Amino acid sequence: MTITVGIRCDAGPRTGVGHLVRCVALAEELVAHGVAVHFLSDLGGLAWAHAQLEQRGLPWHPAPYDEVGLVAAAARLGLDALVTDSYELPPRHAAAVRATGRTVLTIVDGELRGQPADIYVDQNLDAELAVPDLPPGAIRLAGLDYALLRAAVRERRPAAARGASAARTPKVVAFFGGTDAYRAAPVIGRLLVATGAAFDAVVVAADRGLRDELRAVAPGAGQRLRVIGPTDELPALLADADLAVSASGTSTWELLCLGLPSALVRVVDNQIIGYERTIAHGLAAGLGHLPALRVPSAEADAAAAVLRDLLTDPAARTALGARAWAAVDGRGAERVARALLAAIRSGTDARRTAVAALERSVVAAQNWDYEGWQAMHAANKTPSR
Template structure:
């Protein structure tokens, strides 16, 4: 990308799909703005707090109506990219890049974007399409290089070197290294993403209803879940419960967390960056490899009552995990994603 290149980021969020696609794209948008690119985010936002979160960024936001479809129609996608306020190929010497992040953008969408004259960066998680057609393919997950990607792909960026962490996590990394942790975890956070995953949460609550939780604090990031059902799920437990309807400063919350229970998505890499021990919940098929790899390599166990009790009561076990987590990711992934794109001319 040249200094005057344009980056059009296309990602959506909704209760049934969560907010992870948009939030990791925000990390890429922040990095692109630092390098002087003209960045636009084009999103369907079915989660109210996320709309407010993006509005605080110095990044133009183009909100689309309705909820994300099962499959985006290629002609509809091109109309979204070619709105009156957005540049189109052929109108400037600088390249115009499109970023597609979402499982509803299929091979037909990729081909339509490429044929319209855009450069294309596709963000993927588990090689779910039979073919990919793009200038750059990004999969930031563990062992992504073991997946088989077919199609016309210019360059593949695979693995944890390319993890997309937002600016606030880059800023919080040094604070995390200076943090003094309690002997045993007192503040426990449960975060399952921005969608409605109440059934998973109710199962977690049942396993956490233990006398050993007396004197502990449990915080739940609400997402799109019903407050009363959350409170009912934890009503029998002795821990103090706090439901967080929204989180404006996720790094600070994680720095005040001694143990986290999380879905196996991008939050895992944020926890690694800040050295917070965690257990994973398999909330979607695309998270399976992440959850199993983290458990197999000893970075983060799968959540169960036995695993939770081990981390709750064994101080040495928790300290050992914290010491390892910082080895997995750093805060430079977004810059590494942009680097190869700069080499491609208009």
Template sequence: MRCLTLANAAALRGFGCFFVSRDLHGSLATKITSSGHASILLPQEGPPAPMEAGQYGQWLGTTEEHDSKSVIDALSELASDRCKLVVVDHYGLSSTWEASLNSTVGIPILALDDLDRRHESAFVLDVTFGKTAANYEGQLTEGTRALVGPSYALLRPDFALLRSPALQGRDARLSHGTVNHVLVSMGGADETNATLWVTDALATLLENRSFKIHVLLGAAYPHRASLDTLQATLGNRLEIHSDVAEMAALLADMDLAIGAAGSSSWERCCLGLPTINLVLAENQVTVARLLASGGAAIDGGRFPTSEAPDMWAKRIIAPVLASSTLIALSGTARDLVDGRGAGRVIAEAFSGLVRTSLLVLRGVTMDDAALLFEWQCDGRTRRYALNPAPPTWSEHLKWLQRKLNDPYCSFYIAEVAGIASGTVRLDRSASPPPPTATEHEWREVSILTAPEFYGCGVGLRMIRALMALHPEEDLVARVLADNQSSQRLFAKAGFSHYAPELLFWPQQTNRGIS
């Protein structure tokens, strides 16, 4: 899912994304294609994974050398000279695989990992809480960028968009000291049926408490019959959610979660959802330990366990329900993840291209709505906006449609090396014209640099590209007085002040402006 999240973020910015895999389960393949991406299946034949490759190597199903050759062949069919980044997410693929691609195709590699091992990639992404770049000291080749810590967690954009209202609602509910909705979320397959065990544990607490149990199931969950039997007993005190599309909205409504200590931990942290973590796999041990030691979650131990569900509930769940611990957990968790990790990864991977490549403007369409909404709702964008309140999705769609239908509006996306990097817009101006201007119509400039590409020179190039497209027009810019960086930006582009928050261009025209 984290690769799909990154691919979706890249696609919004103009990239075409391909998933290359030796095998894709039906539900995952459907999610990839329904998101607008292509998938390429590598041939199944090949040498088996050697025994000395260990468990991770067995997951790969073949040798790294054979896999890298298959991927190189696939890339050659995709015109690898146009490929800007290869993302690899597999414990069974090591620096050996990366070196093979580097020597053959030379495309920058972003390795998603958490094993503190050697890499020969351009970037390593490890979102483990408590880690720093020092964890990879001596393990990376010269020039490799280590993107470490949960601030880089790859979450779908709805988490960042819902974060502020979700936290406000959660704080209001927690202040009353009641828990009304408890979520059980153990991951997609849950072969050991931790879901049923935890739900049984919660059920033992229902007699003296009023909360409702919500169970989240993935498409691969194999024990549905046992859960249906329990639901028949609990009735409306248990609600089952399957293949939820609006995950952020569901988590926002919960007061406590009991979940696997995997990548979904970051979704819960982003929305400040107090959590009891269970370790279901070896690669979750570190996450659970560090989150618990940092006060961002409760360590519920490992599963399977010989402990009876009712005893575990009394020992682990009941103390959390009956204390102010939930407020502390929520406050600590929300500080770890803000939901904007995908943008940070995009910035690290492509800011060099954006900084040095040619910028062009293209017209905005309704297909750009989701990306524009993401940018508009970013706190850094709202900081100096004339209206600091972020729009709702419905408000944004209506606004965008009005702009596209307005004959006096010229609305552009800035693309650099094909990457969407910001917007610039001309509207009929309600601002007063410069006092020396003759009677004619001015239009007002509005710019928005993609937050992930701040510092890459996008703003100045957007303004200059706009001036080149509209050389016969006189332009006004309204910039808040305390937005000193934008004040300097417009001045550098040739605009002059005629009021504290108003600038105009050109400085001299044949219309008598001096």
């Protein structure tokens, strides 16, 4: 019998696409194991988000309004389990599904946010060092060993850490999520130009306004600044790059898996811990907090200096890339999928045992022969005493 899993996550202009991207990574792995996956999501009208599901043949259903609707959807779709990944979803939604006997897996970033689950996944660096209180019987998969990465990234992971080439102008890829809600692309474009170093950069701009602003940035001698819109070719671009510049978010683990030297900018407050830990471990270079980089300042000068050093020092890029490559092996989605499937099968067996025990007690109370009752029940007949 086919196992069916529902994924409850959202995307949008302000929410971004990070929750969706890591859920797509898990969905890909589940499908590879023969699981049917359904997304129950508000995609915020983002064409790129819709395309990620359509291209992979992943069914999409509008997000249920409340817990009653979510339980109804779980019953209608025949879900064996539910995956949730949201900062906004009220805990009562997952609780209602879990109360039906279905397995619940919740993806978190640090705080559990009161979400009830059988399995918690926290893919962040050093997450395994925390020991939060879990519901009885729940397990927690924590740390970079459980980073959920898309197949398009995993397939491009090099067999070994790669060296940096001193023979070519460094290729740079700068991107800031599917929506770049905080308008980071033009800021980084200007910082790259301010380095005075040679580079060949592709900057992903999420909308026309960002693209127009970037095209107004005038590169210097030896500098090339190409501006493109959101693209599914980003993993391929990154695999051929010498340096990536990105917001410190879920994409960080993709960059590490690829062994790509990276410079990160902290865009929002919930990125503080991940940003600081990644920099402290020497897995990426830090550019600082985005608001401080928008105008001429000491912070902006320091960020430009960091970029200049990376652009002009192949040895520094090689060392940074080697540490990054060793940190993430790309098998996180596989580990999470196997844990979820084991929990589903265990839960299914437990539910069947409980149902059989209940049936036996009812049959015994009526003084019926249990085996005879089973045979008659299967034939849709009324058993007699």
